[in-house]
Amino acid sequence: IVDHALKDAHSALRELKAGWKDSGQGIAEALRGDEVDEAALAAAFARQDAELTRARQDIASALKQVHAVLDDSQRARLAAMLTEGPIRWA
Numbered sequence: 001i002v003d004h005a006l007k008d009a010h011s012a013l014r015e016l017k018a019g020w021k022d023s024g025q026g027i028a029e030a031l032r033g034d035e036v037d038e039a040a041l042a043a044a045f046a047r048q049d050a051e052l053t054r055a056r057q058d059i060a061s062a063l064k065q066v067h068a069v070l071d072d073s074q075r076a077r078l079a080a081m082l083t084e085g086p087i088r089w090a
Contacts (some may be wrong), residue, residue: 001065001066001068001069002065004065004075005061005062005063005065005066006062006066008058008061008062008065009058009059009062009063011047011058012054012055012058012059013055013057014053015051015054015061016051016052018056018068019047019048019051020048020051022045022047023044023045023047023048026040026044026047027040027044027045030044033064055069063085066078075084
């Protein structure tokens with residue numbers, strides 16, 4: 001379960017990164033003209049918002065799956081790793 005959940009979270013992050021790269025192209029297009037294309041800019045930001053929401057949902061689901069199979073000690077160790085290393089959340 002943990003391995004599957006971590007793969008799901010990793011996949012969600014990969015998709016988010018790819019989507020943001022694509023939306024970056026949309027932002028660039030919005031800036032190419034003599035004036036900023038407000039509609040294109042809004043559309044690119046809306047895509048980013050949707051991609052981030054989807055990634056957050058997928059990651060939250062994965063974290064809940066992992067949480068469900070860990071005991072108290074394991075959850076404490078995982079939390080410590082996220083804040084102190086070797087795994088850094090951000």
